[in-house]
Amino acid sequence: MSPRRFLAPAGSLVPGELPLPAEEAAHARKVLRLSPGEEVELIDGAGARALGVLTHLNKQGGAVRVESVDQAPAPLPELVLCPGLLKGPAMDLIAVKLTELACDQVRPVLSQRAVPRLKDPGAKQERWSRLARQALKQCGAARAPSFAAPAPLDDLLAAAPDDALKLLLYEQEQGVSLARVLAQAAAPRQVWVLVGPEGGWAPQEAEAAQAAGFVSCGLPHTILRAETACLAVASVIRFGREYEHGATL
Amino acid sequence: MSPRRFLAPAGSLVPGELPLPAEEAAHARKVLRLSPGEEVELIDGAGARALGVLTHLNKQGGAVRVESVDQAPAPLPELVLCPGLLKGPAMDLIAVKLTELACDQVRPVLSQRAVPRLKDPGAKQERWSRLARQALKQCGAARAPSFAAPAPLDDLLAAAPDDALKLLLYEQEQGVSLARVLAQAAAPRQVWVLVGPEGGWAPQEAEAAQAAGFVSCGLPHTILRAETACLAVASVIRFGREYEHGATL
Structure with missing residues (x-):
């Protein structure tokens, strides 16, 4: 069985004796019932992974003797997903x-048809980041995405760099599929994708995005819920083709 | 706004006056507060879609005058997903x-590391089918998958037809990515994919699948939770490339 994963602060992983953060130590002791001497993995959520041995674990906290640290290569293309802001559970x-x-990166968009009005966007950003870091403990990814504060569409359009592959997932698009755009694109270093909220993009939003260089494309056969569309497009970009600069597998 | 979608029994959609099933009528009246005269869409979960007008809606039930019926083309390749049986929420x-x-088709596998032991597989099949039909009302798909009873791996291996593209998603696979296998495959009419449960396939299961003609492949960069792997591989097969016999978009 692989060693249990624990979170450490970003940039904190170096060989030697490191404290196990209080919340992680409590989880190790009370839920997982680990004992000193067991192998553990520490991740910092920013690509660094350490293997080590639990040296100390009690009510006051825990410690790990880190024996090796490596940095997971960042996958290419860099993937920036911009969903129309959805309801909390989505x-x-x-x-x-x-x-x-x-x-x-996840950069939510305050689009016309986005339903939620956030009272405290900062609290939401913190919540998403916390959920993302927790998710790292249950999967093999090495990095949590960054979560931007929800921003108006115009700000997003202005922020996307010129050399990124810029995509607009648009449910009204009848002519061009995501697959075709990706097949025709050179290996991009960065991909930005706008995904509409429930209810989709307003026509003037789609026009503004296209005027800013985003290529409109669709997914054939079905219309996905907004959150599923985000997962589907991320899956296709991450796993749908082998880019020369990209996959190590 | 598109008309509201309601479910009708499979094969029931023909032009003329049709009853709205009791549960759907109650939803239309009490939750959506529709009135006679409004346009509605009926789907039968097996590819047929009807447009019509609500003619009648009260406590006793409802009726729709169906004006047109069409059959959504079945997307290709046909996609048969075989997940190691997961816990209920997954x-x-x-x-x-x-x-x-x-x-x-969804064909759950009773794999070695699959955790749940189902007391009543039939009840689970009914539950999944009901959830799938409900999901149709909130997305643009025209068909619910069929859900098979969970079966031993050997049965699955024997059931996959010779001319299907047969894939084993295997987290121990270091050499071949899903993307590469798909890029090298001719346009398949049917794809079967085995996706491991939490904990993955046992080595002898992977060997048995490969001996039965399943091509072992992996997803680079990350290790997904089992349910996420199912969604990712389905997304890549459905939307990752344009097959000549396939996409209409």
Whole structure:
């Protein structure tokens, strides 16, 4: 069985004796019932992974003797997913599943048809980040995505760099599939994808995105719920083709 | 706004006046507060879609005058997903999301490391089918997958036809990615995919599958939770490439 994974602060992993954060130590002791001497894995949520041995675990906390640290290579293309802001449970699902799918950035969009009005966007960002870091413990991804504060579409359009592959997933698109756009694109270093909220993009939003260089494309055969569309497009970009600069597998 | 969708029994959709099933009529009246005269869509979960007008709606039930019926083309390749049996909530999520992703058959596998022991597999099959049909109302797919009773791996291996593209998603696979196998395959009419349970396939299970003609492949960069792997592989097969016999988009 692989060693249990625990979270450590970003950038904290170096060989030697390291404290196990209090919450992780409590989980190790009370839920997993680990004992000193057992092998554990520490991840920092920013790509670093350490293997070590639990040296100390009691009510006051725990410690790990780190024996090796490595840095997981960042997958290419870099994946920036921009979903129209969804309701709480759908955003929570996205935060977890996009972490598993090795998404790099999540940038929610305050689109016209997005339902929620957030009173405290900062609290939501913290919640998504926390869910993402917890998700890392249950999958093999090495990094949590960053979560931006929800922003108006125009800000997103202006933020996407010129050399990124820019995609607009648009349920009204009848002519061009996501698969075709990806097949025709050179190996991109970064992909930005706009995914509509429940109810989709308003026509003027789709026009604005296309004017800003986003290529409109669709998914054939079905119309997905917004959160499923996010997971599907992330899956297709991450696993649908082998880019020369990308996959190590 | 598109008309509201309601479920009708499979094969029941023909032009003319049709009864709205009791549960659907109650939902239309009490939750959606529809009135006679409104346009509605009926789907039968087996590919048929009807447009019509609500003619009648009260406590006793409802009726729809169907004006047109069409049959959604079945997407190709036909997609048969065989997940190692997962816990209840994960199977429920799979039932819903694989419906959205236009999966054709779900055949759970009683693999060695599958945790649940089902007391009443028939009740589970009914539950998954009901969730799938409900999911159809909230997405644009035209068909619910069929759900087989959980079966031993050997039965699954024997059931897969010779001319299907047969894939084993195997987290120990280091050499071959799903993307590469799909890129090298001719346009298949049917794809079967074995996806391991939490804990993965036992080595002898992987060997048996490979001996039965299943091609072992992996997903780079990350290790997904079992239910996420099902959604990712279904997304990649459905939307990752345009097959000549397939996409209409």
